Amino acid sequence: MEAVYVEGTDEDVCPECDSTRLVMDYVRGEEVCEVCGLVVRDRYIDKGPEWTNREGVEGSSSRVGSPTSISTHDRGLTTEISPGTRDSKGNRLQTNDGGRLQRLRKLQKRMRYSRAGERSLADALIELDRMASVMEIPEEFRREAAMIYRRAASKGLVRGRTIKGMASASIYIACRVMLAPRTLDEISELLEVEKRELSLSFKVITRGLKLGLPTPRAEDYLGRVASRLNLPMDVQAEALNLMRRAEKAERFHSKSPMGTVAACIYLASLKLGTRVSQERISSATGVSEVTIRVRYTAITEALGLDVPPRGVRLSPVTASA
Numbered sequence: 001m002e003a004v005y006v007e008g009t010d011e012d013v014c015p016e017c018d019s020t021r022l023v024m025d026y027v028r029g030e031e032v033c034e035v036c037g038l039v040v041r042d043r044y045i046d047k048g049p050e051w052t053n054r055e056g057v058e059g060s061s062s063r064v065g066s067p068t069s070i071s072t073h074d075r076g077l078t079t080e081i082s083p084g085t086r087d088s089k090g091n092r093l094q095t096n097d098g099g100r101l102q103r104l105r106k107l108q109k110r111m112r113y114s115r116a117g118e119r120s121l122a123d124a125l126i127e128l129d130r131m132a133s134v135m136e137i138p139e140e141f142r143r144e145a146a147m148i149y150r151r152a153a154s155k156g157l158v159r160g161r162t163i164k165g166m167a168s169a170s171i172y173i174a175c176r177v178m179l180a181p182r183t184l185d186e187i188s189e190l191l192e193v194e195k196r197e198l199s200l201s202f203k204v205i206t207r208g209l210k211l212g213l214p215t216p217r218a219e220d221y222l223g224r225v226a227s228r229l230n231l232p233m234d235v236q237a238e239a240l241n242l243m244r245r246a247e248k249a250e251r252f253h254s255k256s257p258m259g260t261v262a263a264c265i266y267l268a269s270l271k272l273g274t275r276v277s278q279e280r281i282s283s284a285t286g287v288s289e290v291t292i293r294v295r296y297t298a299i300t301e302a303l304g305l306d307v308p309p310r311g312v313r314l315s316p317v318t319a320s321a
Helices: 095-112 118-135 139-154 163-177 184-191 195-209 219-229 233-247 257-271 278-285 289-303
Strands: 004-007 021-025 030-033 039-041
Touching: 118 139, 118 163, 118 184, 139 163, 139 195, 163 184, 163 195, 184 195, 219 233, 219 257, 219 278, 233 257, 233 289, 257 278, 257 289, 278 289
Parallel strands: none
Antiparallel strands: 004 021, 021 030, 030 039
């Protein structure tokens, strides 16, 4: 890169001759006075873009390498010898050079897993990324799950346990940390992991890392369930209102939040005259119809609401009733 002339400001002048005609040499990292030749500043930090254009071709900008990623065991910092039979200039390699390059590729792959546990960590992060794709969770959730698994691995918590169980537990914890919790039944079914193994792995990680996870609330599940049922906005708003009122009652603090979601959706649909069957709600939430009816009755009693026949609007119980 050639030197670039920069017109100085009042605060950027030559201390020798007070000239503002300064030249920036980005190759040497120096700022030089064009009048007297004094080096005004050295070790200049280039604040321009980090990409470069190949051979000056516009639109061919490229970076030195891919960005670092916590989802890979080496954070994306290691190099890789690409396969092929040509060199960097496009010339075909000779037979001896091709054989030597193949041996270098093998050594490079071995060096990526030179430390103990790196092979297992790499396999685990690949499995974790696959599970995240199955669940269709955002990139932020994946990074959080990878960080949790890394911390568990560094503490030695993964020894003696399956990669599948620990990776699925990391995803479950990440969803709770990001305030978008999933149920154990949902993750167990989607990722084909036994619920008992998932629960045990969850306890191992939370106790070993001393994690203080936020308690799942019923309203955290509402959006996902409402999307599955294609509920109108007025039913969602009424269900949310009922959930917040029910959360104030101490009798529901120890209850499953998903059961409260199912009951409040059913209650809101009855209150607004919108038919949503218990069977559909049970299928969307994984809560049995019996549980929906029991929780529904408990909520109506706690909030002072009459239990109407199907299709009849609810009304608050008045003091004279």
